[in-house]
Amino acid sequence: MISVISTVTLTEATISLVVEITVLVLLIVAFALKNRKKYRQHGIAMTSAIALHIITILVVMLPSFSTFFTAPGTTVPFLLDPIVIISFVHVALGLAAVVIGIRLVASWHFKTDLQTCFANKKMMKPTIILWVTAILLGIVMYVIFWASFLLSQL
Numbered sequence: 277m278i279s280v281i282s283t284v285t286l287t288e289a290t291i292s293l294v295v296e297i298t299v300l301v302l303l304i305v306a307f308a309l310k311n312r313k314k315y316r317q318h319g320i321a322m323t324s325a326i327a328l329h330i331i332t333i334l335v336v337m338l339p340s341f342s343t344f345f346t347a348p349g350t351t352v353p354f355l356l357d358p359i360v361i362i363s364f365v366h367v368a369l370g371l372a373a374v375v376i377g378i379r380l381v382a383s384w385h386f387k388t389d390l391q392t393c394f395a396n397k398k399m400m401k402p403t404i405i406l407w408v409t410a411i412l413l414g415i416v417m418y419v420i421f422w423a424s425f426l427l428s429q430l
């Protein structure tokens with residue numbers, strides 16, 4: 277029997293979900309700012325999204341993900357469980373987005389000259405696609421992990 281045991285509580289997972297939805301809103305706002313040619317504000321919104329994303333990864337997601345491997349009864353077939361596969365894809369996409377995002381923000385570091393940002397433009401579209409997909413998968417994971425528990429409390 278496969279069991280995904282997590283040390284993360286419902287409160288922590290819900291806070292993480294709310295933060296990730298905030299990140300999603302920031303990404304949408306940042307994209308709208310780019311469309312309005314407000315590039316500096318676009319960069320600032322993306323920087324805030326990266327900061328929030330890093331905090332959730334370190335505080336909730338890493339501790340939760342590590343329990344996948346340390347939980348008693350963890351076996352190789354466990355890796356074939358759909359929720360585990362979704363989790364791995366979520367982690368891979370989320371990590372890729374944050375690593376590229378840090379690179380984009382670091383190469384700009386709030387300079388008034390936006391030349392490096394324009395030069396990095398090609399990397400931005402794939403990054404936002406990876407990131408939004410990772411967040412949507414995170415929402416799916418929350419629903420799968422916690423929905424039955426919440427319904428049983430009604």
Ligand code: HEM
Pocket residue numbers: 307310315316318319320322323326376377378380381384390393394397398400401403404
């Ligand atoms: C995680 C970080 C970032 C993401 C996900 C992101 C996302 C995007 C996206 C999706 C586009 C449209 C690309 C396209 O049309 O091909 C874009 C364009 C752009 N972004 Fe970012 N961005 C990020 C960071 C930054 C930073 C730090 C700056 C610097 C201020 C910046 C400045 C720009 C500029 C100048 C454009 C080009 C606009 C144009 O030519 O129409 N971005 N960004």
